[in-house]
Amino acid sequence: xxxxxxxxxxxxxxxxxxxxxxxxxxxxxxxxxxxxxxxxxxxxxxxxxxxxxxxxxxxxxxxxxxxxxxxxxxxxxxxxxxxxxxxxxxxxxxxxxxxxxxxxxxxxxxxxxxxxxxxxxxxxxxxxxxxxxxxxxxxxxxxxxxxxxxxxxxxxxxxxxxxxxxxxxxxxxxxxxxxxxxxxxxxxxxxxxxxxxxxxxxxxxxxxxxxxxxxxxxxxxxxxxxxxxxxxxxxxxxxxxxxxxxxxxxxxxxxxxxxxxxxxxxxxxxxxxxxxxxxxxxxxxxxxxxxxxxxxxxxxxxxxxxxxxxxxxxxxxxxxxxxxx
Amino acid sequence: xxxxxxxxxxxxxxxxxxxxxxxxxxxxxxxxxxxxxxxxxxxxxxxxxxxxxxxxxxxxxxxxxxxxxxxxxxxxxxxxxxxxxxxxxxxxxxxxxxxxxxxxxxxxxxxxxxxxxxxxxxxxxxxxxxxxxxxxxxxxxxxxxxxxxxxxxxxxxxxxxxxxxxxxxxxxxxxxxxxxxxxxxxxxxxxxxxxxxxxxxxxxxxxxxxxxxxxxxxxxxxxxxxxxxxxxxxxxxxxxxxxxxxxxxxxxxxxxxxxxxxxxxxxxxxxxxxxxxxxxxxxxxxxxxxxxxxxxxxxxxxxxxxxxxxxxxxxxxxxxxxxxxxxxxxxxxxxxxxxxxxxxxxxxxxxxxxxxxxxxxxxxxxxxxxxxxxxxxxxxxxxxxxxxxxxxxxxxxxxxxxxxxxxxxxxxxxxxxxxxxxxxxxxxxxxxxxxxxxxxxxxxxxxxxxxxxxxxxxxxxxxxxxxxxxxxxxxxxxxxxxxxxxxxxxxxxxxxxxxxxxxxxxxxxxxxxxxxxxxxxxxxxxxxxxxxxxxxxxxxxxxxxxxxxxxxxxxxxxxxxxxxxxxxxxxxxxxxxxxxxxxxxxxxxxxxxxxxxxxxxxxxxxxxxxxxxxxxxxxxxxxxxxxxxxxxxxxxxxxxxxxxxxxxxxxxxxxxxxxxxxxx
Numbered sequence: 001x002x003x004x005x006x007x008x009x010x011x012x013x014x015x016x017x018x019x020x021x022x023x024x025x026x027x028x029x030x031x032x033x034x035x036x037x038x039x040x041x042x043x044x045x046x047x048x049x050x051x052x053x054x055x056x057x058x059x060x061x062x063x064x065x066x067x068x069x070x071x072x073x074x075x076x077x078x079x080x081x082x083x084x085x086x087x088x089x090x091x092x093x094x095x096x097x098x099x100x101x102x103x104x105x106x107x108x109x110x111x112x113x114x115x116x117x118x119x120x121x122x123x124x125x126x127x128x129x130x131x132x133x134x135x136x137x138x139x140x141x142x143x144x145x146x147x148x149x150x151x152x153x154x155x156x157x158x159x160x161x162x163x164x165x166x167x168x169x170x171x172x173x174x175x176x177x178x179x180x181x182x183x184x185x186x187x188x189x190x191x192x193x194x195x196x197x198x199x200x201x202x203x204x205x206x207x208x209x210x211x212x213x214x215x216x217x218x219x220x221x222x223x224x225x226x227x228x229x230x231x232x233x234x235x236x237x238x239x240x241x242x243x244x245x246x247x248x249x250x251x252x253x254x255x256x257x258x259x260x261x262x263x264x265x266x267x268x269x270x271x272x273x274x275x276x277x278x279x280x281x282x283x284x285x286x287x288x289x290x291x292x293x294x295x296x297x298x299x300x301x302x303x304x305x306x307x308x309x310x311x312x313x314x315x316x317x318x319x320x321x322x323x324x325x
Numbered sequence: 326x327x328x329x330x331x332x333x334x335x336x337x338x339x340x341x342x343x344x345x346x347x348x349x350x351x352x353x354x355x356x357x358x359x360x361x362x363x364x365x366x367x368x369x370x371x372x373x374x375x376x377x378x379x380x381x382x383x384x385x386x387x388x389x390x391x392x393x394x395x396x397x398x399x400x401x402x403x404x405x406x407x408x409x410x411x412x413x414x415x416x417x418x419x420x421x422x423x424x425x426x427x428x429x430x431x432x433x434x435x436x437x438x439x440x441x442x443x444x445x446x447x448x449x450x451x452x453x454x455x456x457x458x459x460x461x462x463x464x465x466x467x468x469x470x471x472x473x474x475x476x477x478x479x480x481x482x483x484x485x486x487x488x489x490x491x492x493x494x495x496x497x498x499x500x501x502x503x504x505x506x507x508x509x510x511x512x513x514x515x516x517x518x519x520x521x522x523x524x525x526x527x528x529x530x531x532x533x534x535x536x537x538x539x540x541x542x543x544x545x546x547x548x549x550x551x552x553x554x555x556x557x558x559x560x561x562x563x564x565x566x567x568x569x570x571x572x573x574x575x576x577x578x579x580x581x582x583x584x585x586x587x588x589x590x591x592x593x594x595x596x597x598x599x600x601x602x603x604x605x606x607x608x609x610x611x612x613x614x615x616x617x618x619x620x621x622x623x624x625x626x627x628x629x630x631x632x633x634x635x636x637x638x639x640x641x642x643x644x645x646x647x648x649x650x651x652x653x654x655x656x657x658x659x660x661x662x663x664x665x666x667x668x669x670x671x672x673x674x675x676x677x678x679x680x681x682x683x684x685x686x687x688x689x690x691x692x693x694x695x696x697x698x699x700x701x702x703x704x705x706x707x708x709x710x711x712x713x714x715x716x717x718x719x720x721x722x723x724x725x726x727x728x729x730x731x732x733x734x735x736x737x738x739x740x741x742x743x744x745x746x747x748x749x750x751x752x753x754x755x756x757x758x759x760x761x762x763x764x765x766x767x768x769x770x771x772x773x774x775x776x777x778x779x780x781x782x783x784x785x786x787x788x789x790x791x792x793x794x795x796x797x798x799x800x801x802x803x804x805x806x807x808x809x810x811x812x813x814x815x816x817x818x819x820x821x822x823x824x825x826x827x828x829x830x831x832x833x834x835x836x837x838x839x840x841x842x843x844x845x846x847x848x849x850x851x852x853x854x855x856x857x858x859x860x861x862x863x864x865x866x867x868x869x870x871x872x873x874x875x876x877x878x879x880x881x882x883x884x885x886x887x888x889x890x891x892x893x894x895x896x897x898x899x900x901x902x903x904x905x906x907x908x909x910x911x912x913x914x915x916x917x918x919x920x921x922x923x924x925x926x927x928x929x930x931x932x933x934x935x936x937x938x939x940x941x942x943x944x945x946x947x948x949x950x951x952x953x954x955x956x957x958x959x960x961x962x963x964x965x966x967x968x969x970x971x972x973x974x975x976x977x978x979x980x981x982x983x984x985x986x987x988x989x
Contacts, residue, residue: 067943090916091930091946221967222945223912230909230978231968254966306921306964308835 001103002050004168005075008101009048010041018073018099022061024054030124031111035061037072050075051125052132055108055150057264059083059093060217066097074098077105078172079152081161082260082296083217088163089299090258092220102161104169107153109145112272117143152263152276155180162297180261181284183277203245205271212248212265212275218255225254252278257286257303260296289313327388327452330361330380331444334368334393336423341366343427345437349392352441356448360384369399377403378410388416388451392444394423397851413456415903415974420447442987449986453979457903462953464550465650466894469494471542471833472655474502475521475876476868476883478528480653483887485533489894492647493528494556495538496829499604501525502657506587506681508688510876511740512771518690522603529605538606541829543644545652545836546926548956549863550899552649560640562611562619563597567635570599570607574627574636583615585692589682591700592692597627601690609635651890652837654847654859655867655883656830660822661716665725669712669820674793675700677818680734683741697749699817702796706816709745710800711738711756712788716823718759727823727844732873734821735762739775741819746779755782755813757802765875784811791818824873838924839864847871857886862956865889904974905955906962908948911935912969915946919961919970927954928961 009021024033025047033053038044057080065072076084081102087093114122114134121137132148134141146154157180159172187195213219213226225231226247233250252259252275261283265275286293290304290312304312331353335341346364354362361384365373368391380386389412391403396419404414422440430436468484470477473495481491493500504510505525507517528534537556544555578595585594587601596615599607609627617624618638628636660681663671671677676699678686689695699706713734719726735758742754761783763769775781788802800813826845834841839859840848847866850858857866867886868879893899908919910933920928930946937943948970950961961970962977971977 090914090918092914092916218966220914221912222914222969223967225968228912228968258966302921306918308922308924 001169002048005050005101005103006044006048008168009038009044009073009075012073012099012101013039013041013044017071019070020065020068020072021048022058022065022072022074023048023050024056025049031114031122037065052107052109052127052145052148053111053125055264055267057083057215057217057262059087060215060220062093062098063087063220066094068097070097072098073101075101075103075168076161076164077103077108078159078161079105079156079260079262081163082158082294083262084296085163085299086258086260086296087217087220089296100164100166102164102167102171104161104167104172105159107145107149107156109148109153110150110267113148114143117147119143150263150267151274152261152267155182157261157294181280183274184280184284187277187281200242200245202273203248204241205273206244206248207271208244208247209270211268211270213251215264215268216251216255217260217262217264218258219251225250248273248275248278252282255279256282257293257305258295259283260294327358327454328360328384328386329356329358329388329390329448329451330377330384330386331356331359331363331390331392331448332368332373332377333362333364333422333440333444334373334391335364335366336394336427337366340393340423340427340440343430343433343436344422344440345433348437349422349440349444353390353392353444353448356445358388358452359448360386368393369402374402374406377406381407381410381412386412388418388454390418390420390444390447390451392420392422392440392447395419395421395425413458415457416451416454418447418451418454420444445989446983446986449982450979453976453982454974457974459903460901460952461898462548462550462901464894464896464899465552465648467491467647467649468651468653468890468894469542469552469554469647469649470653470655470867472502472657472827472868472870473497473500473528473536473538474655474657474868475504475524476657476870476879477502477653477655478521478524479880479883480655480865480867480887480890481528481534482524482531483884484653484890484894485531487887487891487894488533489891490533490535492535492537492556492649494540494542495536496541497600498539498561498598498608498610499600499606500528500536500538501601501604503681504876505601505603506589506684506688508684508691509740509744511736512765512767514740514744518603525603525605536606537645538608539610542833542836547648548925548954550650550893550896551953552652552863553646554649554652555644555646558643558645560613560642561608562613562616562636562638562640563609564635564637564640565606565608567633568608568631569633569635570604570609571632572599572609573630573632574609575599577626577630579624579626580615580617583612588685588692589679591682591685611636611638651863651865651893653865653867653886653890654830654833654837654839654870655886656827656833656870658824658869658873659827661727661825663715663820663822666715666820668790669715669788669818670791670793670798671820674791674798674818676706676793676798676816677791677820679820679822680737680741681822683819684737687741687744697745704816705749705752707751708753708813708815709755709817709819710788710791710798710802710813710815711742711754711819711821713738713756713758713821714787714823715820717821719823727825729823729844729873730762731821731823732762733824733875736765736768736771736875738819738821739763739772739781742781743771743775743779746775746781753782754779755784755800755815757784757786757788759785759787765877786811788818791815824869826870830870837861837864857882857889863893901953902957903952904957904972905952906950906957906959906970906972908950908965909969909971910945910947912967913945913947913965914967914969915948916966918964918966919948922960922964923955924958924960925954925956927951927956 021038025036027034031053119141122134124135155178158174259279333350350362350364408414420443467490470481470493473493484491540558543557546553574597580596584590597611685691716726717731763772786803786805790801792799798815802811839861865886867883935943959972
């Protein structure tokens with residue numbers, strides 16, 4: 001896959017379709033791949049990497065990249081493409097300034113799970129059939145890829161790239177039975193006290209590094225309310241550690257209806273807080289109250305919480321079904 | 326720092342009995358920025374207002390907090406008071422310590438504490454208030470009346486008489502509404518058609534009135550003085566300007582088996598039809614559900630016989646867009662469906678009829694030509710049982726019917742009973758009632774006449790069951806005063822079905838952003854003091870869309886609504902509301918969230934140059950609010966993900982300050 005993508009990237013630069021390419025390059029380690037912009041075929045040969053660790057959602061980077069002169073190419077996985085469409089609906093990405101290459105995807109991996117499988121000292125990764133082959137300082141090791149998949153890929157909602165100029169590989173289908181709400185249901189089944197304890201234990205680990213906010217395609221405001229002195233909440237010392245926890249709940253409210261469930265917030269969290277569950281709870285509630293809605297699935301539909309129809313659930317219904325359920 | 330004056334009102338004993346007003350004034354006097362605090366018996370009285378004005382001048386107040394009744398009641402009063410003393414009216418805040426405190430609390434200590442907290446919140450808000458100046462907007466001097474029943478007709482005539490053009494939008498092919506279906510009217514027993522049809526003709530001939538029959542309101546945009554309405558003119562497959570209403574098409578139409586809705590389905594009409602002889606406009610309409618030509622493409626008889634060449638099978642729905650300064654809702658009522666009341670055998674026997682059906686059976690232009698014949702075998706009924714309150718005054722826990730009294734049924738049942746006895750003295754008439762309610766001019770005399778002069782048997786009690794048996798209707802009922810069961814073999818049973826708002830009212834309310842109660846009646850701006858205005862500025866209410874009414878009340882309300890409309894249309898300019906949304910362009914993402922939720926279409930976007938880093942210029946898409954169109958509802962401020970949109974006078978900071986003050 002890497003070879004095909006690199007070839008396409010070089011081809012797009014050489015024939016002048018684009019003058020920049022948005023891709024991944026290695027960071028400190030081979031598995032912490034970082035989004036990067038390439039301007040010459042030589043740079044691509046040297047640094048461009050695509051592997052099972054190319055999880056980063058490229059859509060958000062197109063906000064800044066498409067503001068610049070010229071045209072940029074981007075390689076977009078199915079889940080990234082939903083953010084791409086959502087951001088276009090919000091007029092954040094200038095589509096005419098980018099060339100989208102959709103790439104078929106069968107899941108991205110989590111280095112933490114590789115380590116948990118007992119593989120230490122890895123230096124490189126490759127794929128063989130449905131296995132991951134890891135070169136380590138102790139020799140070559142293998143493990144089933146499915147055991148290393150990111151949570152969001154285990155419950156992959158769609159293998160369909162919803163907006164592209166050309167595809168690499170065959171475009172897939174949506175997968176409504178992905179079971180992505182199972183964990184939410186488990187939380188819903190808890191008593192309020194159990195659920196409160198669960199979230200306290202999770203959110204109290206937050207170090208407010210803002211990685212979730214910085215990576216989230218829906219969190220792309222010119223100025224975040226948390227940084228705006230007029231909002232009354234910026235740079236405010238938390239009165240208690242619980243107030244600090246509210247950051248994530250407020251953030252989930254702010255992206256509600258626009259969150260495509262790309263799962264980047266949980267992927268980048270250094271404390272492994274399952275932040276995506278907050279967003280999924282909102283998505284599940286909206287689906288139940290207003291009918292199924294997938295943010296970024298198309299260019300026309302309005303998010304249910306920014307739309308009014310006479311069939312909308314009455315506030316009393318919304319209220320009654322909440323609480324201890 | 327503001328210099329704030331606090332004025333705590335007793336509202337006689339309304340507030341003072343449950344709130345220690347002196348303690349409230351004392352506590353609020355200690356709040357930061359407060360330079361004066363007092364209490365007084367009636368702050369809204371001339372003396373109270375004079376005191377506020379004196380203190381503003383004497384102490385140089387920059388903000389005023391009034392702890393009194395709901396701002397819905399007297400905010401405007403106190404704003405005017407302060408404006409006369411030279412203070413910007415938007416520097417006044419009301420803390421509602423009546424509806425939200427004294428009327429809902431019994432314990433004086435609790436009430437006093439809450440009043441202090443609400444006062445503190447209002448003070449915190451005034452600290453952040455800024456003077457606001459209202460803009461002006463022009464008034465389109467044309468009114469729209471939705472519904473062409475007696476309410477809509479009367480309103481339109483009154484507005485037109487004052488010299489303003491009016492459009493009536495009526496969903497049926499003719500105006501006239503329910504009143505056109507009635508036989509006689511209580512309490513004078515004059516014929517409904519005789520008093521209604523001249524008004525219909527007046528409306529049809531008035532130069533200021535345009536009747537858009539067979540039409541519906543599709544979309545409403547804009548605001549008071551400047552509504553833009555899209556109206557769907559449904560295809561009637563007849564060119565209105567050519568049709569002379571001669572009726573030849575109806576004679577020739579081979580499809581004669583269409584249930585006639587004007588006669589409540591008691592007889593049939595043709596597929597091309599004029600609902601009744603006095604219809605306005607007197608223009609034929611083709612019923613597309615039954616027309617053989619439109620369904621199968623075979624027939625065309627009406628077209629061949631029409632000397633005016635008015636038939637057009639290819640006609641499509643058309644849309645017209647028009648601007649209006651005011652909108653009057655007159656969508657009226659319908660009897661409820663009797664499906665859930667089958668204990669009265671309505672679906673089992675054609676001789677069990679609703680009162681409106683009975684009205685048609687008595688009407689000279691009805692299916693029996695005015696002779697009372699029972700529908701099953703067209704014989705004279707000799708025993709008739711009237712059942713009142715079918716679906717009215719039902720228990721809230723019952724799964725059927727309405728809680729309210731439909732108001733008109735007692736009187737029209739007395740009318741039906743009396744007319745029956747008058748025309749057919751050999752007929753025994755029974756009326757089963759819960760209560761007989763006759764509060765109206767000459768109403769009780771009318772009912773008494775039915776009992777005393779016409780010997781109608783009024784029985785207090787409810788009919789439990791009606792069973793059709795051997796051509797008779799076995800009526801089982803109880804007489805509550807005699808405490809006994811009654812069995813009557815009746816020939817006909819007439820059900821006084823409850824009335825409910827027309828089904829079109831709910832979606833229309835959504836389009837108009839007008840509010841409704843749980844029964845789908847439109848709500849008034851104030852139930853006592855502003856009964857013909859809706860809370861949405863520029864939208865007025867006429868007739869039964871607002872609540873059950875008889876004809877005299879409807880006509881009175883129609884005239885009142887018209888006078889309110891005229892009062893609006895004579896103005897050349899309206900003073901706007903300065904509490905409108907305003908975006909902070911530096912923070913706006915241009916994401917269109919606010920535009921999507923704006924019900925008034927007040928938000929547009931423009932690409933604007935901004936100073937970027939290193940002396941560069943960035944072009945960014947940012948929101949702009951048209952202050953003349955914005956109604957200050959605030960939907961955009963909560964939709965904006967980055968908090969760039971703010972409502973002037975109700976900014977996020979002001980509201981947070983209020984919350985902080987309450988939670989302190």
